[in-house]
Amino acid sequence: MEAGLYKREITFDYPALAGWRWPTVDIVGQRPGPRLAIIAGVHVNETSSIEAVIRLQRALDPAKLKGRVSIIPIVNLPAVPLRSQYVCPLDDKNINFSFPGRPDGTFSEAIAYALLNDWAHDAECFADLHGGDLCEEVSHFMVVQRTGDADFDRRNLEIAQCFDAQIIASIDPSHMDHPARSVTGRAKRGQYAAFAEAGRIGLIEEAHVAYHFEGLLRLLHNLGMTDNAPPKQREAVIITRYHWVPGPIDGFYRYHVEPGQKVAKGTLMATAENTYGETIAQVTAPEDGHILWRITHALSPKDSFIIGLGTKD
Template sequence: MTKVILLIILCTCYSFVSAQQPVFLLDGHKVKAGEKLSFNMQIRASSGDSTYIPVTVIRGSKPGPVLGILAGIHGYEYPPIIALQQLPALLDPTRISGTIVLVHIANVSAFLGRSVYYNPVDHKNLNRVFPGNKNGTITDCIAWTISHELFPRFNYFIDVHAGDANEDLHSYVGYVVHGNQTASAKEMAEAMGFDWIMRSERSIADSLPTQYATSEAVAQDIPALAIECGKMGIVTQAETEKINSGLINVMRTLRLMSGAPSPANAPIEITKRVTVNSEYTGIFYSDYKAGQLVRKGMKIGYVTDFFGKHLQDVISPVDGFVVYKVSTPPISKGELLFNLGQYPD
């Protein structure tokens, strides 16, 4: 199977080499072979609201595929944003065969507003509105620009996230089982070197909004990954280095960057996940942490009202481990408390 996947990548890379144009054109900016260029893609909604997306294009001195890497869909997820700010200094165009497009912050308003989940301008979650709408609000327009101006330029795509300000999270990388992109996406996921891989088989139908950036990329038959690394909006050197070392290893695996890729480890592949939601509005308590093992029927937290009256015991419905959890006290009825990975059957 590994030989088949390698043959697919080599053949695909050959087609990229044959078709590559001498200048990479994006949003009116021309990037020649061997160049790095940073600029802002301007976006304006029909309402009059406007924003921009900071982008860096690294054009290799040799031909090859185009890899798009995006951070900042959620503005409070800081580790990926800082990692992508540092990444261009690690990329030498003379060692690159192809083009790397870094979208540093997809949701600038949410980043500057220190906003969890939502764009403060229109109160929409960018990762729930793909493929977007060019006639919609500013968040719709951002998603439309990514879907229609960036994705058609990409041969591969990686969306980098972290636990938001209220989320304790164990790092993982996810891919979607769908269409022709599955084998390459799995190979990329393994190359990241994380110890958990989430395999999703969610339906991606032409008649439904894709909602997520990775789902939209997959719908366009682009091999895509979703990375989660970091938690609670805290930036550490260990996490930014983990993100960038994984991305560089993916580049080497795709023959985008010179140097032998590090061999894939033996990650745990998780195919089933369950969420545990709050039945009440109040205050959430739990001593459990991301990555911790849980057993079916085990009490893993509880909810009280604002006066301290006990309202709900939070019980694990499966044997598994905590992928991520709410790490702050406020909770509303119906909100997620835990996302749990279930032990493989």
């Protein structure tokens, strides 16, 4: 492709994806270089990430770019009419935990497979942007898949550190044994990826958009595709265990912690009440750690996840 900005729609030749067309953008630089593939909208209410990739399209100048940037702003197209949280309404599965996918699978499995094996198969790096569905608030954090290969893991961590994160969750190689996030699917292929979280309750807010947008600019610079990048303001805390904390009872939950907050073992994180305002349960931190995210909706059923907690081995 010659240098320039190209807008088009693409399709994938898998049964579950028949009839769907994804709007995409390619920004091709005048000088040779690597390819960065970027997706957003795996969860369609996480609008800070979608806004960031729209902003990136306007910011990149092909005359100053080395290589190629490819963008799919919204992956989960079937979820748009319903504003569906987390899942694709065609199969009730979460695309986010469907990688590496299957070519003969359901919509979520097939699009996960198509993204890795067709659309981004030759990309030097794959960036997957998330953050802040309708009932949640998340810290500025990254997820990195450890593989046990020291050189690969070091480089993957360097990529994550391009984003000005509060926390980096470096997750165990055991995640590679099961369907998981795109960063895990890429690691199984021996390919690098960035997985970014920032946002809350479906809102477009500048601090969260800037986290994604400026992180992508630093990633482009790190890959040698641009000459400049904005400075970082902090160094992330690296955690190695990611706990999904469930609510112990049906209740009206009042939260006592905020995303990004450091907590000690035993810290009161949430209180559950009944509809008479009586306390019926408490949720405390099982270990010292950092709050990755929390649910914002007060009503939660028993065993639904209400807090993400990152800790160290």
